[in-house]
Amino acid sequence: MGNNDVTLDADVIVVGAGMSGLYALKVLRERGFRVIVLERAAGVGGTWFWNRYPGARCDIPSLEYSFGFDPELEQEWEWSEHFAAQPEIERYLNHVADRYELRSDIRLETGVAAMTFDEATDSWVVDTETGETLRSRFCVMATGGLSAPHRPDWPGIDTFAGEVVQSSLWPEEGVALEGRRVGIVGNGSSGVQVIPELAKVAGHLTVFQRTATFAWPSQNRPLTPEHQAEVKSRYREVRAQQYASPLATAHTTGATIFTFADPNKFILESTEEERVAALEEQGFNASRIWADAAKDMDANEMAVELFREMVRRTVIDPEVADSLCPKDYPIGCKRPVLDNGYFETFNRDNVTLIDLRKDAIVEVVPEGVRTTTGVQELDVLIFATGFDAVSGAMTRIDMRGKSGRLLRDDWAEGPRTFMGFSVSDYPNMFMVIGPGSVGVLANYPPHIELQVGWIADFLEYLAEHGSTRAEVGADAQDQWCAEVEAAAVGTMFNAPNCHSWYNGGNIEGKARVIPIYMGGLDRFMARAQELATNGYEAYAIR
Known part of the structure; x- marks a missing residue:
């Protein structure tokens, strides 16, 4: 069977309908791709659907913890506090889903149990927890860095x-x-x-x-109306500062x-x-x-x-x-x-x-x-015992790449990726803010916009060239992992007495590595754009 002979349910399957998944759906659909979003929860919002405990709120200022892709959306939404509480952020993300008519391509209460790359057809076969099997050319993992809850195993x-x-x-x-x-x-x-x-x-x-x-x-x-109006009056300047900032703030x-x-x-x-x-x-x-x-x-x-x-x-x-x-x-x-x-x-x-x-x-x-x-x-x-952070949401899926290799096994000693976008031996699979990216060290909404935009550009490039497979090379991945490790040298994340979810120290038996690039979002995206300008040279494309 040829690569183009297989019947696809979608060009891209996006896993997760939180902030990353919603934006990925919007952008990819606008670029002409057929997209299906699979979401385990009963509603959209990701983190802001699940974490509804009393007092839950964001720790980034509301006027910056929001999307900047549409000036009309910026102006119409009114935030009530400097740091928005969970119900307000969940309402905002539901508003985004409704305003851009995203729900028709989102399947709620449909978690992903397994994913297998079919080498013969350059496609991903996705098995859902509801018993359905779907096939797509590409998968985009929008599973989040803090979405796999962890609970201690106390006796009794x-x-x-x-x-x-x-x-x-x-x-x-x-x-x-x-x-x-x-x-x-x-x-x-x-x-x-x-x-x-x-x-x-x-x-x-x-x-x-x-x-x-x-x-x-x-x-x-x-938030006073005066303060909110003042920031909204200069939102283009604010967004430019966020996109150029190491922290997206x-x-x-x-x-x-x-x-x-x-x-x-x-x-x-x-x-x-x-x-x-x-x-x-x-x-x-x-x-x-x-x-x-x-x-x-x-x-x-x-x-x-x-x-x-x-x-x-x-x-x-x-x-x-x-x-x-x-x-x-x-x-x-x-x-x-x-x-x-x-x-x-x-x-x-x-x-x-x-x-x-x-x-x-x-x-x-x-x-x-x-x-x-x-x-x-x-x-x-x-x-309130935290998460199997950064990599846990990925390793809890039975994901198999080339030659049947299992991601959970490949990451047993810590996640290894190329720029948090891709994993060697797992072609056509992309991650939004995955392990090896700047991750939680940058404000998510502008960070998501930049990374999803990069992934969409790459998929469009592949489509324009008639390519059905893109796989990052092992050498490029090893080099990036070395850069991630070097960027953390001398920081407190590497202190001998530091045991946190940043380095896996909060989970007994989890490999102690730092899967977060500490060079800043500005430097990270400059590298990503250089890669795109040079024809995605780190990837084998066919």
Whole structure:
């Protein structure tokens, strides 16, 4: 059978209907491709469909965490806060789906179980969890970097008589929390957001802390009509700044998760008086203003001590404050967290902190959670324990490339890709913000626009040349992986005491690698455009 003799259900199958999948559908369809989007959830939105726990919100300013491809969309949508909450972002993405009539090509509640590349026909065979088999020339994986929930395997979880909830799989109908005894495990971004909200309604809240976290005040507040109008009046300038920025940000409003230290401030050269003055003036943010803290461990530890001092000033109980102070990993090792009253929550009478490094989990029992000092009785147990990040959504699919090789096996020692776009031996498969790209180190919407645009250009190039297969070479992939590794040298992500989802350290048994390019989105896209200009020379095309 010839390459063009096979019957295709679509030219491109896109996996995922979050922000990346929606935009990929819009762009590819406009370029003339027949597209089917497969989505496991009952609605569009991806992250913003699943993560509907109380307090869930974005940590990027709303006016920048939005698409810039259509000035009319920019002007018609009104954001209510500097940092939008989950319901508002979900409404926005549903508005995008409706405004551009995307739903007709989206199949909801249709997860992907397996994908197999058919070498004889240069096509992908996709088996869905609903039992359907589809075939396409190309696949675009828009599965997201934080979409594969992870839960610790504690003894006895199945015996718990109460309700068990995952923050990243929060029921659409909600969870009854008022007046109940609630326990929560995990205090990363989701935990920091949900804990203050739980404390407001629970009869009693028990926080089981595995690792103390760095969290900075978000300074969130309503967006005034005047401020929103001012930014909208110069949106073309803002978007140009985002597309050219290493972080895809323009710093239009509020605090931001992405910060730049003062290049002229060095904590190792500072006096005690200068550090105290920084604390008085900037509070928690005094820990993030020092240029040398990003590369020097001694400087970083001094910055961490400023953070600890702010925790001690905020939390009344000295023992609780001490447990909430990060002690064994550097600032910059994990994703920064923005909070809305997180540390103040531990001053409430109905909140108890269990420091698991001092009082370890023994097992879950029908009544609650047993630690070394006794049983914490609970009605609801919430896991805010993060994700099998960056690669997990891909490896949970039974994806087979050339000669039947399995992606899960090929990535057993860490994901290897070419620029996060492609994987050697997996032809015609492209990823949006995949492992090896800038990933979560850049604001997603402008980042998505740039990467989807690049993929669409490539697919159009293949179509114009009558090509049915594009496969990146192993040498090009190895060279890029070496560049990704080199870019991380000297950063806190590589610190010996850094164990985060950035490097796989949050999952027991997962290979410890850093699958994120730290050279910045501007440099990354310059490389991608150079590759396109040179006829996609890293790829074997036929």
